[in-house]
Amino acid sequence: xxxxxxxxxxxxxxxxxxxxxxxxxxxxxxxxxxxxxxxxxxxxxxxxxxxxxxxxxxxxxxxxxxxxxxxxxxxxxxxxxxxxxxxxxxxxxxxxxxxxxxxxxxxxxxxxxxxxxxxxxxxxxxxxxxxxxxxxxxxxxxxxxxxxxxxxxxxxxxxxxxxxxxxxxxxxxxxxxxxxxxxxxxxxxxxxxxxxxxxxxxxxxxxxxxxxxxxxxxxxxxxxxxxxxxxxxxxxxxxx
Numbered sequence: 001x002x003x004x005x006x007x008x009x010x011x012x013x014x015x016x017x018x019x020x021x022x023x024x025x026x027x028x029x030x031x032x033x034x035x036x037x038x039x040x041x042x043x044x045x046x047x048x049x050x051x052x053x054x055x056x057x058x059x060x061x062x063x064x065x066x067x068x069x070x071x072x073x074x075x076x077x078x079x080x081x082x083x084x085x086x087x088x089x090x091x092x093x094x095x096x097x098x099x100x101x102x103x104x105x106x107x108x109x110x111x112x113x114x115x116x117x118x119x120x121x122x123x124x125x126x127x128x129x130x131x132x133x134x135x136x137x138x139x140x141x142x143x144x145x146x147x148x149x150x151x152x153x154x155x156x157x158x159x160x161x162x163x164x165x166x167x168x169x170x171x172x173x174x175x176x177x178x179x180x181x182x183x184x185x186x187x188x189x190x191x192x193x194x195x196x197x198x199x200x201x202x203x204x205x206x207x208x209x210x211x212x213x214x215x216x217x218x219x220x221x222x223x224x225x226x227x228x229x230x231x232x233x234x235x236x237x238x239x240x
Contacts, residue, residue, distance in 0.1 A: 021099050022049035023092070025108040027067060032096035041090035043191065050094035058086055066093075068147045074131035074155035081127035081158075087189035088173070097197055114180035114200065119188045120165035127168075128159040135161055138174045184221035195224050 022028045028049050037052040038045045039059035057066060062076040066089050071077055077085060092098055092110060103109035133151035134140035141149035162168035166179045180186035185200050187193045199221040 022096060023098055023102060023108055023110065025093070027051070027054050027093055028108075035094075038094075040086065041094040043189070044090065044094040044096070047096050048094045049096050049098070054093060055090075058089065069137070069141075069149050073149065073151050074133050078126070078130050081130045084123040084126050091187075091189055092176075097193070100197070100201070110176045112178045113176060114182075114186045115169050115177050116183060116186035116188050117165070117179055118183070119186075120169035120179055122165075124158070124162065124165035124168050128157065130158050131155040132158055132161050135171055136174050137172055138176070182218055182221075184218060184225055192225060192228060195228055196221060199224075 022030065022032055029051065032047045032049045035045050035048040035050070035052040038048065038055045039052070040055040041048070041050065041058065044050075057063065061079060061082060063071050063082055063086070065071055071082070071085065076082075091113075098110050098113070101110045101113045103111040133153050133155045140152065142152045143149055158168070162171060169177050169179050185196060185203055187196060199217045203217040
């Protein structure tokens with residue numbers, strides 16, 4: 001028991017230190033901090049890894065590009081598809097939690113961030129009738145001398161490029177994301193993520209433990225999430 005407590009403390013201490021850093025991308029801050037003037041990605045405004053001015057290009061619909069990457073090479077995204085694409089962009093650029101999943105060979109990249117199946121299915125549903133010309137947004141573009149992205153192949157609907165939400169989530173950003181087997185120990189790019197991340201990190205510290213420890217984290221996460229949803233529902237009723 002003492003050994004487990006010491007191990008857990010070490011993991012949480014390491015995670016806490018890591019949380020006070022950011023990915024090392026070209027638009028990332030060295031350390032997260034408040035950005036009260038953010039026009040988009042406001043989920044991360046209290047402790048952000050991006051500067052407020054970066055979010056200006058995401059604040060007006062339709063979004064033309066983020067950074068050097070154009071989003072409209074196959075026409076403007078529908079509003080629903082654009083909203084999901086923004087959530088992914090905001091997480092990568094602005095979330096201090098992204099550093100928990102830093103790619104082992106590239107400190108500007110992420111790897112195997114666990115997304116909820118429901119999030120991926122909803123994202124796919126939102127984008128399935130939009131058009132796209134690359135399967136992997138990170139590697140499949142043709143880049144010109146100005147660093148701008150262009151299609152190599154013809155534009156086709158998302159539902160022809162990807163079989164389903166799982167295929168899209170695990171292909172569109174390369175190995176950046178994976179679909180979680182859990183319905184709670186996963187991210188949805190909303191306020192619930194703060195609960196999920198706590199238990200995801202705790203579960204990671206117990207990977208060498210029995211499956212019962214893992215299932216207990218799932219149960220605790222579901223219980224905490226239910227309490228969160230009831231509180232939000234109560235707040236909504238009181239504000240009417």
